[in-house]
Amino acid sequence: MVLLACGALAFQVEAATKVKAVGEAKAVQAAGKGDAVAGRIKSESERCQECHGADGNGHGHEGLFAKLAGQYPEYIVKQIRNFRSGERKHDFMSMMAKSVDDADVADIATYFASLPAMRGDGGNDSAVGKKLFAEGDAGRNIAACASCHGAQGKGGVAGNVISPLIAGQDARYLEKQLLDWRSGERKNSTGGVMNAAAKSLTDAEIQALVHYLSGL
Numbered sequence: 001m002v003l004l005a006c007g008a009l010a011f012q013v014e015a016a017t018k019v020k021a022v023g024e025a026k027a028v029q030a031a032g033k034g035d036a037v038a039g040r041i042k043s044e045s046e047r048c049q050e051c052h053g054a055d056g057n058g059h060g061h062e063g064l065f066a067k068l069a070g071q072y073p074e075y076i077v078k079q080i081r082n083f084r085s086g087e088r089k090h091d092f093m094s095m096m097a098k099s100v101d102d103a104d105v106a107d108i109a110t111y112f113a114s115l116p117a118m119r120g121d122g123g124n125d126s127a128v129g130k131k132l133f134a135e136g137d138a139g140r141n142i143a144a145c146a147s148c149h150g151a152q153g154k155g156g157v158a159g160n161v162i163s164p165l166i167a168g169q170d171a172r173y174l175e176k177q178l179l180d181w182r183s184g185e186r187k188n189s190t191g192g193v194m195n196a197a198a199k200s201l202t203d204a205e206i207q208a209l210v211h212y213l214s215g216l
Ligand code: HEC
Pocket: 043, 046, 047, 048, 049, 050, 051, 052, 064, 065, 066, 067, 068, 075, 076, 077, 079, 080, 089, 090, 092, 093, 096, 097, 100, 108, 164, 176
């Protein structure tokens, strides 16, 4: 069973992490109830916009500042919590995450989520990346990315598994994340789903996926 439907997998993961799911569900509610106007002011005074952009599209640092525009607020909340606890490692973001409390994060997440969604320039299409994203490679245990991230890379929420919006995300940032999932440097996905998804990808396949996704 390679190409598990995301729903079935999400269900297994959910059963295994039921206690955690209660906490996550509360975070999701809080995220949905944030105040976007307050979040705009807080993300400016807390300097998030300095790197992630007032429009949420990041800029500078060779594209390594993630775009947050239109991202799921639940996903943003989860990442901040993970940076804070050390489940996701990044020296500077861990420091930033510790500087904001949950109420601020709910507002800030709501603000970035409310912005027009991130978009690529449409210029980097890759047929190889597109096929791998849509279908995976059953013979090599590579699940279809689309089964969780959606046919267009817009992401989705299934149970307590939040698959982020990745269409139109910056190429350099996407590449770094896929390399980190593959090496195990990043391991904060529920049930380890992303480490499993990236494990067998070759460098060339990562490049193809990144070109495809960042162009959408
Ligand atoms: C000095 C630059 C800088 C500042 C200021 C900053 N960030 Fe970040 N942020 C980064 C970088 C770099 C990453 C990518 C980390 C990595 O490579 O894993 C990141 C990643 C993130 C992510 C994860 C995005 C994803 O798609 O997984 C979130 C969410 C985030 N930042 C929110 C914030 C918030 C909220 C603030 C303000 C409280 C903030 N950041 C301030 C540089 C910054």
